[in-house]
Amino acid sequence: MPDSAIQFDQLLxxxxxxxxxxxxxxxxxxxxxxxxxxxxxxxxxQGSPDEVARVAHRIKGACASVAADRMKDVAExxxxxxxxxxxxxxxxxxxxxxxxxxxxxxxxxxxxxxxSNSN
Amino acid sequence: MRVxxxxxxxxxxxxxxxxxxxxxxxxxxxxxxxxxxxxxRTGEFRMVVTDWEMPEMNGLELCRxxxxxxASGYVYIILLTxxxxxxxxxxxxxAGADDYIVKPFEPEELSLRLRxxxxxLTLESRDLIIFSLAKLADSRDPxxxxxxxxxxxxxxxxxxxxxxxxxxxxxxxxxxxxxxxxTSPLHDIGKVGIPDxxxxxxxxxxxxxxxxxxxxxxxxxETLDAAAAAHPEARFLKMARDxxxxxxxxxxGSGYPKGIQGYDIPLSGRIVAVADVYDALTSSRVYKPAxxxxxAKDIILEGRGTHFDPxxxxxxLATEAQFVEVAEQLDSSDLFSGDGSLLPSS
Numbered sequence: 001m002p003d004s005a006i007q008f009d010q011l012l013x014x015x016x017x018x019x020x021x022x023x024x025x026x027x028x029x030x031x032x033x034x035x036x037x038x039x040x041x042x043x044x045x046q047g048s049p050d051e052v053a054r055v056a057h058r059i060k061g062a063c064a065s066v067a068a069d070r071m072k073d074v075a076e077x078x079x080x081x082x083x084x085x086x087x088x089x090x091x092x093x094x095x096x097x098x099x100x101x102x103x104x105x106x107x108x109x110x111x112x113x114x115x116s117n118s119n
Numbered sequence: 120m121r122v123x124x125x126x127x128x129x130x131x132x133x134x135x136x137x138x139x140x141x142x143x144x145x146x147x148x149x150x151x152x153x154x155x156x157x158x159x160r161t162g163e164f165r166m167v168v169t170d171w172e173m174p175e176m177n178g179l180e181l182c183r184x185x186x187x188x189x190a191s192g193y194v195y196i197i198l199l200t201x202x203x204x205x206x207x208x209x210x211x212x213x214a215g216a217d218d219y220i221v222k223p224f225e226p227e228e229l230s231l232r233l234r235x236x237x238x239x240l241t242l243e244s245r246d247l248i249i250f251s252l253a254k255l256a257d258s259r260d261p262x263x264x265x266x267x268x269x270x271x272x273x274x275x276x277x278x279x280x281x282x283x284x285x286x287x288x289x290x291x292x293x294x295x296x297x298x299x300x301x302t303s304p305l306h307d308i309g310k311v312g313i314p315d316x317x318x319x320x321x322x323x324x325x326x327x328x329x330x331x332x333x334x335x336x337x338x339x340x341e342t343l344d345a346a347a348a349a350h351p352e353a354r355f356l357k358m359a360r361d362x363x364x365x366x367x368x369x370x371x372g373s374g375y376p377k378g379i380q381g382y383d384i385p386l387s388g389r390i391v392a393v394a395d396v397y398d399a400l401t402s403s404r405v406y407k408p409a410x411x412x413x414x415a416k417d418i419i420l421e422g423r424g425t426h427f428d429p430x431x432x433x434x435x436l437a438t439e440a441q442f443v444e445v446a447e448q449l450d451s452s453d454l455f456s457g458d459g460s461l462l463p464s465s
Contacts (some may be wrong), residue, residue, distance in 0.1 A: 015136060016141045017224060025137075029130045057172050058128060061201045064223040067132040077202075 005100070005107035010067035023115060029066050030108050036062070037101045040078070044090045053082030069098045120143045120237065121170035125155040126199075131222070134197070135168060138226045142233070152176025159194060165240050166233065171200035171211065182215035193243045195236035199224060199267050211262065246301055249355070254324035256311050256332060265449045266398055267304040272445040273394035274303040280434045281390075290386065302359040303391050306366045309339025322406065328341050336376045336392040339363030359383040366392055371425045393419060393435055396426075400444055 006026075015022040036059050043051035056079035065073035074096055081087050122144045126132040129150070147164070149155035153176045158164060167185070171178040178198055185194050198211040201222040218232050218238065243429045250267075257267050278296040281287040307426045310318060313335050317328045322330060343360035350356055365379070366387030372380030384392075400415035410418075416439060423432040435442070 001207070006369065008222075014223065014226060015139060018137070021137055025130060025134060054172070057201065061126075061170070061172075061222055062128045062130045064201055065128070065134045067223065093207065 007067040152181040179214040186215035309335035312338040
């Protein structure tokens with residue numbers, strides 16, 4: 001699993017080297033992440049594997065797009081669990097999701113702070 | 120070129136839009152399958168890049184809907200999804216997608232895949248251009264009705280039958296069948312160069328007028344010769360040229376313009392000769408009523424080995440029920456019905 005929450009070089013490549021666009025994209029991604037995470041946790045609590053798989057899949061896609069590989073991997077594992085029809089150890093899953101989401105938010109906030117300081 | 124991006128995830132959609140715009144595409148985003156399908160139905164999008172999992176109508180359902188109901192031309196669809204694995208790819212392609220890319224996309228790869236899509240769409244445009252040219256020539260002689268539509272169907276029937284015979288299997292394959300279907304409507308393109316007083320004369324032509332009329336094979340042949348020489352890689356132009364030159368040649372050498380005979384006449388010309396005469400006989404003209412299938416068949420049988428290649432006549436006999444079916448389905452009275460029958464069905 002990669003160390004950084006976001007692979008910035010990959011993200012920049014997908015943004016065709018446009019740093020400002022990458023920044024705007026990350027802002028949009030981060031603004032939506034807490035809502036998505038809440039939805040995912042709620043579906044786990046409700047014990048609804050189909051819903052877990054659906055939300056996890058959506059998060060996986062968004063994370064893959066912005067090269068948030070760690071969070072993407074977690075979402076992918078959870079999606080597979082959901083498709084299997086059962087979520088084992090739901091509390092552990094919620095901890096992992098929350099922890100990765102926090103890490104992701106911190107990384108992006110730090111990146112954007114550094115960007116604004118350097119401008 | 121306009122591209123429709125379909126993704127319920129705003130971040131993924133924006134990222135894709137940005138990359139495609141850098142490659143010069145004009146991009147519109149739809150956030151679900153229903154909205155995408157409505158946009159496709161406007162006829163303004165020939166290229167769609169869609170996610171799989173979406174609420175309401177998902178990517179697979181969108182593919183199926185487009186294939187079933189969108190009628191303004193072929194729409195090239197790329198499924199861009201995080202559903203990887205062979206089973207998913209097969210399922211996506213079976214639903215009607217043309218290509219499949221697993222997220223996250225690499226911009227360069229995506230650009231190349233889109234170029235493949237553009238090539239496919241260009242081929243369809245080629246088909247439409249060919250058919251438009253043929254219709255232009257045909258429009259100068261409106262009495263012939265749905266002649267072109269029937270002609271190419273007859274040619275396809277004959278070629279498909281020949282493809283089943285060992286003697287022709289080396290030459291006539293699926294590609295040949297498609298090519299003759301595509302190019303046979305150009306057989307009379309040289310008629311654009313024939314003066315109206317000859318081309319549209321209601322009665323019998325004088326000897327001198329007939330000589331002028333015969334020139335349509337030369338005019339068409341030379342025009343397509345020039346096109347084929349300029350584009351030697353285009354097989355369809357070579358076949359179109361052969362047909363334009365030779366569809367009035369006869370197996371015994373008594374035809375025109377060159378009087379070539381037997382197997383010196385290209386196979387495509389020998390096939391079109393039977394199809395063209397059958398359609399002329401079974402269609403009404405100012406100077407004659409439409410003959411029945413049986414009468415037309417007798418006349419073609421009489422010409423076996425003299426006017427026509429005997430093997431093509433045999434193919435005609437083996438497939439005559441299909442000829443009758445096409446003649447009934449594509450009656451001239453339906454020509455201007457506006458049902459889209461003039462568009463290539465390839």
